[in-house]
Ligand SMILES: C[S@@+](CC[C@H](N)C(=O)[O-])C[C@H]1O[C@@H](n2cnc3c(N)ncnc32)[C@H](O)[C@@H]1O
């Protein structure tokens with residue numbers, strides 16, 4: 001039977017990355033995506049912006065919407081302080097299965113909780129089921145029409161506190177116009193656009209960083 005792209009990406013990690021070395025896992029995936037097959041990871045260029053936001057914030061609790069193969073999960077988790085936690089949501093079981101193996105190869109299982117399911121169903125259960133009060137950082141990188149409804153849901157569920165940061169991928173390409181308009185117009189957010197490119201291409205894209213003001 002034919003392998004899938006995530007399975008081939010996992011093969012490249014196992015072949016080229018060192019167990020327990022997150023940076024080598026990130027490098028192996030970027031090399032695979034540049035030399036073999038494009039894949040929808042946040043990538044190396046936008047990944048550096050993600051890294052700088054994480055290191056500046058030093059978050060204790062992180063929520064990632066959209067795991068895919070775990071590339072950004074590994075990037076973020078590798079930068080977290082010792083007792084920090086990253087919860088990542090993925091509703092495609094095949095992608096989740098690959099991501100678990102990528103996260104394990106990087107040696108980051110202890111920092112990451114991958115939850116299989118849809119963000120719209122899981123966000124309301126966060127506080128009771130996953131013992132989380134609020135998130136210091138949310139990385140939005142799932143289907144683009146879910147960014148706005150899920151942001152409103154996080155607000156309603158009290159998962160954001162003064163200073164919580166939303167970092168949204170793809171606000172230009174494929175684009176999230178309704179979300180962008182909302183966070184830029186709302187007095188409850190202070191937003192900033194980081195210009196970059198769609199992963200592994202020369203197409204313009206960027207990240208929007210929005211600080212929740214409470
Ligand atoms: C662009 S990929 C994530 C890439 C990943 N953040 C990275 O940079 O390596 C988007 C993922 O979100 C998942 N997804 C889309 N909508 C979702 C939802 N509502 N709940 C959970 N997962 C979702 C898709 O199955 C897909 O794996």
Ligand SMILES: O=C(c1ccccc1)c1ccc(O)c(O)c1[N+](=O)[O-]
Nearest residue numbers: 040041042141142143144169170174
């Ligand atoms: O939507 C796509 C997409 C659309 C069409 C074909 C392939 C991917 C995409 C492209 C780049 C991204 O960084 C990303 O997060 C996504 N996504 O699916 O969430």
Ligand SMILES: [Mg+2]
Nearest residue numbers: 042141169170
């Ligand atoms: Mg993306």
